[in-house]
Amino acid sequence: MRKQIQGLSVLLVASVCALTSASYAATTLDDIYQVAEQMNVAAKRSQSKIDALTEETRLLLNEYKTVLKEIEGLRVYNRQLEKQIASQEEEMAQLTTSIDEVTVIERQITPLMIRMIDGVEQ
Template sequence: MRKISVRSRVLCAVVGVALSGVASAASADTLDQILQTGIETQKIAQESQQRIDKLVDQTNDLHVKYKTVLKEIEGLRVYNRQLEKQISNQEKEMAELNDSIDRVTEVERQITPLMLRMVDALEQFIELDVPFQLDVRREGIERLRELMDRSDVAASEKFRNVLEAYQIESAYGRTFEAYEGTIDIEGQEQNVDFLQVGRIALLFQTRDGETSGAWNQATREWEILPDTYRSSITQGLRVARKQAAADRLLPLPIPAPEKAQ
């Protein structure tokens, strides 16, 4: 009976130790699980906090952008109000400009016929005038007529050219000039030197100096002059060309002025 009791106690001790080991192992596993859960919970909490911080930053950024947009909108409103004023003023200026254009157009319609009549009158005057520099003056009239036909030239510029042509013609009356040209003498075309004394006299002399002549405005013909005028015309040509000084009077055939009727 004793042997059985001892074995029983030993067996109980072994069983107790085994059960105690099992309990310890179970407790360790539970603790690990708790620790792991805590770590994961903390990690999740950190991630959540990071997301919250990120959302807060994004919200702050959006708020700043929102305030910036509000300022831009207010600035645009101010700009639009100013722009509306400018547009209103520009519309008024355009209306005034259109009125001015209409008036200019009306003036152009009136001034164009006037300019054409002025060109016609100038051409007629040249053809009836003393025939000095006739080719040059006719070319000037031709240029004026071409200018009148151009649509890309303003009426003011056309009118300026017409007035300039009149001024040039007026200046010819104060001209003392020598130039070269040709003339028909007894059926032969000869090279001559012309001496223009304003509109008072137009003289010529052949290159050899043998023949001199003058334009008769009354008969509108060239007339051969006596040899007594030869040296005076030669000297006049030299003076006009700045080859001699005008230190003495030159006896030239100047026609007497016509009596007023």
């Protein structure tokens, strides 16, 4: 009988150990699932941030390219205006010269008319 009690005791201890280890394994497995779920949630958040940054970068790049095109257009326009200004300055210089010559011609007309009148009277 003593052997039976010992056998039952060993069986009972083994059963308790088995149940405890199974319970511990289940708890550990649940913990692993929770950690995996938390990692998945964190990965989704990180991917969302990456996607948002990628979109923002794409928009900024498009804006940058647009501004570069606008700058190039303004450079072409400025070169065109510089040529136009140079042409206008040249024309102004020619007009100033012409005006100065008109003044000289004006001064010469009166003596010319007097000589012509004198020439007709003779």
